[in-house]
Amino acid sequence: xxxxxxxxxxxxxxxxxxxxxxxxxxxxxxxxxxxxxxxxxxxxxxxxxxxxxxxxxxxxxxxxxxxxxxxxxxxxxxxxxxxxxxxxxxxxxxxxxxxxxxxxxxxxxxxxxxxxxx
DNA sequence: TCAGTGACTGTTT
DNA sequence: AAAACAGCCACTG
Numbered sequence: 730x731x732x733x734x735x736x737x738x739x740x741x742x743x744x745x746x747x748x749x750x751x752x753x754x755x756x757x758x759x760x761x762x763x764x765x766x767x768x769x770x771x772x773x774x775x776x777x778x779x780x781x782x783x784x785x786x787x788x789x790x791x792x793x794x795x796x797x798x799x800x801x802x803x804x805x806x807x808x809x810x811x812x813x814x815x816x817x818x819x820x821x822x823x824x825x826x827x828x829x830x831x832x833x834x835x836x837x838x839x840x841x842x843x844x845x846x847x
Numbered sequence: 848t849c850a851g852t853g854a855c856t857g858t859t860t
Numbered sequence: 861a862a863a864a865c866a867g868c869c870a871c872t873g
Contacts, residue, residue: 738870757855761868767856768868774854775870794855801854 738764741844742776743783745837749791752819753835754827756795763837764844777801790814797830 736744741764749755757770766772773792780787790811794800802811802825812822821828 758857761855766869769870770855770868771853772855772869772871775852777854779871780854789854792854799854804854 738769738772739776739779739783742773743780743787745841746777746780746787746789746792747785748837748841749788749835750840753833754791754793754797754815754820754830755835755837756793758795759836759838760792763841774801778804788814791818791835793827793830797827797834799825799827 742760745755745760745763757773758767760773761767761770764773777787777789777792780789789801790805792801799811799815799822802809805811812825815822815827820833827833
């Protein structure tokens with residue numbers, strides 16, 4: 730029996746994003762690689778665009794680019810909401826980027842088990 | 848069906 | 861070091 734993930738590309742992204750621990754952040758590329766396409770980071774970002782249409786809601790504010798920059802903050806409602814959410818979790822933000830990004834970085838490829846094992 | 852878009856990343860200039 | 865180019869794949873019109 731071949732395991733056939735019924736999970737769509739979106740679902741995989743949401744699944745990983747939801748498992749990001751509080752006070753931690755990850756990058757699109759890390760998620761993309763975790764789901765099997767290390768170079769499809771753009772698709773991860775695109776999936777995040779629909780994050781508000783899925784349940785439960787996805788903490789897209791914990792997903793940043795590899796530079797630790799809040800690249801998607803402009804997509805959040807209000808102004809600086811994404812930054813406030815991150816700061817609320819203990820993450821320090823400066824100039825729209827995460828301080829000590831390497832320290833709060835959470836890599837699903839390391840912290841989580843391979844997707845096939847799920 | 849084809850073409851355009853996009854919350855990224857790596858390589859090259 | 862910074863900017864530009866290319867690759868990548870899924871969704872919409």
